[in-house]
Amino acid sequence: MKIHFIYRKTNPGNYSIESIYDQLLSYWKKHPEHEIDPIKVQLNYNYDLGAFLRCWFGSLLGNYKCIHVTGGCHYMMLAFPRARRILTIHDLVRFQEPKMRFWGLYRLLFYTLPIRFSHKIIVVSEATKAVLVNQYPKAKDKIEVIDNPLHPSFIEAGKKLNSAARPNKPLHILQIGDKALKNYERLLEATHRLHVEYTFIHANTERIKTLLKQYKLNDKARILSALSQEKLLQAYCEADVLFFASQAEGFGLPLIEAQAIGLPIITSDRLPMKTLAPYALLVDPNSADQIRSAVQSIIEKGINNNQLQQAKNEVSRYEVKHIAEAYRSVYLRFA
Structure with a gap:
């Protein structure tokens, strides 16, 4: 055919x-x-x-x-x-x-x-x-x-995460997508004073560069563009949490990719995100307070590894x- x-x-x-x-x-x-x-x-x-x-x-x-x-x-x-x-x-x-x-x-x-x-x-x-x-x-x-x-490289990859408290090392937050609805501006508003560092994967980098300069975060963030599949997977594996609290999505493939390697997720309490990532920390994407609290919770308490493993097991259908x-x-x- x-x-x-x-x-x-x-x-x-x-x-x-x-x-x-x-x-x-x-x-x-x-x-x-x-x-x-x-x-x-x-x-x-x-x-x-x-x-x-x-x-x-x-x-x-x-x-x-x-x-x-x-x-x-x-x-x-x-x-x-x-x-x-x-x-x-x-x-x-x-x-x-x-x-x-x-x-x-x-x-x-x-x-x-x-x-x-x-x-x-x-x-x-x-x-x-x-x-x-x-x-x-x-x-x-x-x-x-x-x-x-889901790309096979994510299924084949594995990652062991430490859910213990992280008093010294900055929490490494991965954020993907440069459209305003991806909500990276509110992420920075909520977390710029916390013990964190960032990786942003953006095709258009002008806006995120302006925001990083505004919040004086250039030394705590890196911006990546046009990544190969290998480099994209590497960015996931170097992160401690995926921030994907979009205001709207058609699907949200990064949620599936993160779960496949056992990466904790902060996402929106909206469809389809909350159904794609049932074990994620859910936040109102319009609430900087909720986003800050979710990040602070991971810094102080980590994530339940049993839930991460359960999420990892369920992505095979993709x-x-x-x-x-x-x-x-x-x-x-x-x-």
Whole structure:
């Protein structure tokens, strides 16, 4: 079964969607018994008119039987009028952020028309599905929830954590993502006076550099960008806790990655975060006091290692083989 996977333009440091589908394509190529023949179509621009026209004419000629727009370039759904069309929507945070210029046109091309034009829509959490159905009730019967896969390197890695009190060593906090909804500003507000140090993984570093200078934390923090999978895993293993108390998420893959290696987590008391990380310390993402208290608790008391091990045991359902089979089931039914 030949499936064309439409990838957005590659943006340095912003590779989460690409990582998800690269894993799936690699898995199917190694397992021909699944009868999935994946073909990757990579855009060269964020708004790639040339690729759109080539695909549109190719579709009219019957060159595409089934296509899957993998996210971040939803408008490409309109370029395949004669194909079976599957769309993945990773989140709907645009609907919760201040509206951008030309929001009406953007919504039309990236959501309304692609959703209407799709035969099947994949979302990555029940929370995203709920928001999507609220915005587009008629799409309800098209939607299917499939989790994101965990990279095998996290499953293979292990980490022994010391839950004892830490009176001398700074608590090393890992934070991932540079969007405002990732809540790193409130993290710094809450913890800049505590005995901590930070690693920030940001594609756009301008804002975090300004904040570190403002709080006089340059000597207690490092900023990393455009990491390889090996370097990303290393950053996890060097940390003492993952801070992922976002104000909104479509899925939250770092929560799964942290649990796979037994890393303690502070996350939001909101969906989908609190269900993805049931053993995490939950906080109101808008409360600096709660964030400060959670960090202080880990500094003074550590984390229950039994709970960390339980969380580690439960992430096996995110292995790529299980996620690949869920996608294969969709393709068999709709391709």
